[in-house]
Amino acid sequence: MLAYVVRRILAVFPVMGVVVLFVFVLLRLSPGDPAAIIAGDYATPEAIAKIRVALGLDQPIHVQLGVYVASLLRGDLGRSLHSKLPVRTLIAQRLEPTLMLALSTLTFAVVLAVPLGILAAWKAGSWIDRAVMVVAVGGFSIPVFWLGFLLIYGFSIRLDLLPVQGYASYSQGLAPFLRHLALPTVTLGLIYMALLSRITRASMLEVLGQDYIRTAHAKGQRSRLVLFRHALKNGAVPIVTTIGTGLTLLISGVVITESVFAIPGLGRLTVDAVLQQDYSIIQGVTLMSSVVYVLVNLLVDLSYTLLDPRIRY
Numbered sequence: 001m002l003a004y005v006v007r008r009i010l011a012v013f014p015v016m017g018v019v020v021l022f023v024f025v026l027l028r029l030s031p032g033d034p035a036a037i038i039a040g041d042y043a044t045p046e047a048i049a050k051i052r053v054a055l056g057l058d059q060p061i062h063v064q065l066g067v068y069v070a071s072l073l074r075g076d077l078g079r080s081l082h083s084k085l086p087v088r089t090l091i092a093q094r095l096e097p098t099l100m101l102a103l104s105t106l107t108f109a110v111v112l113a114v115p116l117g118i119l120a121a122w123k124a125g126s127w128i129d130r131a132v133m134v135v136a137v138g139g140f141s142i143p144v145f146w147l148g149f150l151l152i153y154g155f156s157i158r159l160d161l162l163p164v165q166g167y168a169s170y171s172q173g174l175a176p177f178l179r180h181l182a183l184p185t186v187t188l189g190l191i192y193m194a195l196l197s198r199i200t201r202a203s204m205l206e207v208l209g210q211d212y213i214r215t216a217h218a219k220g221q222r223s224r225l226v227l228f229r230h231a232l233k234n235g236a237v238p239i240v241t242t243i244g245t246g247l248t249l250l251i252s253g254v255v256i257t258e259s260v261f262a263i264p265g266l267g268r269l270t271v272d273a274v275l276q277q278d279y280s281i282i283q284g285v286t287l288m289s290s291v292v293y294v295l296v297n298l299l300v301d302l303s304y305t306l307l308d309p310r311i312r313y
Helices: 002-029 034-039 045-055 061-073 087-122 127-141 144-158 174-208 211-218 223-234 236-252 255-260 266-276 279-307
Strands: none
Touching (some): 002 279, 087 174, 087 223, 087 236, 087 279, 144 174, 144 255, 174 223
16 A cells, blocks of 8 residues: 555656646747737837846747746746746635635535435436436536526525625635635536536446345345445445546636636636736646646545455555
8 A cells, every 4th residue: 555655656746747848838839928918019029028038038948948847846836927926825825715616616516416316326217316317417518607697697686695706715704705605616516516416326326236235135124224335335436536536627627617706716817827828827826736636636546445445556
């Protein structure tokens, strides 16, 4: 087990190296010039050239890459080309809203999706199963931005129950914190719930058809006991995998939701950085998301041994 964990941690470094190289080169080859954006619409070529020199963008791409990698090895993600603030500071300022939205969405989706998926598998072929699948298909089919605007119109404009936009930190009080998170959580959670409920149903259906489940029923054990003690535990590996993957996708994929609800998180920071072609911020956010993705996948892999004793690393 220890050797496996060490190998997986060591494998993070070449993965991060590929991510850094790919993102760095791709941004430099993309159209546009951040120096021209900083200088403004009416800047002269001489002014733009001076800004490029000041930012080091006039250097060959391999020189820029070497400078950036040297900074990363010192733990420095660089500074924003526009605000001149450290990228670490900007990410730290925007991390709480994104993290809270991701965790609330994950909690909302898991609490609803896993029981619904189990119920649909248990009642396979019934109207309950069909109803759950209709909800799941609807969750996949509805665009995030459309659902967000629909919820804003219904609960914020028409009923005046919840805030239209913005974010309130937990330090401002529990009630404002939950009120501002309610609509974005439901908007993003319905889509993730649709995925998780389908995975849960498929996994449970496969397990419920096994011989040991029929044997447990033949011994006279109660259906609920068989369902939760035997079937759910043996079908939990795909469910846990989906939950872990979903968490990383939620942290890095809330761009649309944060834009609709004007939440000052990493999604909004990334969108603004792309529009301004702020290379440092884009590279920093991408690198952080990649590290989180790799570490969460490692934790998910290690959890398999707790769910299924037959798995050994």
